[in-house]
Amino acid sequence: MTDHDPFPLPRVDETNRPYWQALAEGRLVYQCCKACGHAWLPARSECPRCLAAETGWQQASGRARLVSWVTYRKAFHPAFADRLPYNVSVVELEEGPRLISNLVGLADPEDLAIDEPLALVLREEHGVAIPAFRKAG
Numbered sequence: 001m002t003d004h005d006p007f008p009l010p011r012v013d014e015t016n017r018p019y020w021q022a023l024a025e026g027r028l029v030y031q032c033c034k035a036c037g038h039a040w041l042p043a044r045s046e047c048p049r050c051l052a053a054e055t056g057w058q059q060a061s062g063r064a065r066l067v068s069w070v071t072y073r074k075a076f077h078p079a080f081a082d083r084l085p086y087n088v089s090v091v092e093l094e095e096g097p098r099l100i101s102n103l104v105g106l107a108d109p110e111d112l113a114i115d116e117p118l119a120l121v122l123r124e125e126h127g128v129a130i131p132a133f134r135k136a137g
């Protein structure tokens with residue numbers, strides 16, 4: 001990593017600010033539609049199911065399951081070179097929304113299974129709270 005390759009931080013805007021603010025307070029939240037009840041991540045200004053603009057936020061339990069994953073053995077950004085190999089996963093919260101995240105604390109990065117039960121872990125990266133997951137149990 002050089003001075004020309006700063007750590008890639010999230011872009012916070014009016015739509016996703018409640019998500020990042022909740023993480024800073026130690027909570028993972030997801031967006032939900034006040035018209036049809038659909039729930040989703042990442043944040044957007046309209047419901048992806050019915051396009052209603054009346055949306056709200058709910059707190060996630062932190063329980064989730066593993067949908068898919070890859071193990072990165074090459075760093076596609078210099079900021080991540082010192083953590084190879086690392087996991088990038090699609091995780092489904094028990095409330096339904098899916099997010100791309102990282103599994104941490106893996107003794108063996110290949111010892112995973114579809115539907116593996118997961119638990120939320122909040123990590124700090126360069127002053128920003130980031131959601132990650134570990135194997136539950």
Ligand SMILES: [Zn+2]
Nearest residue numbers: 033036047050
């Ligand atoms: Zn809706």
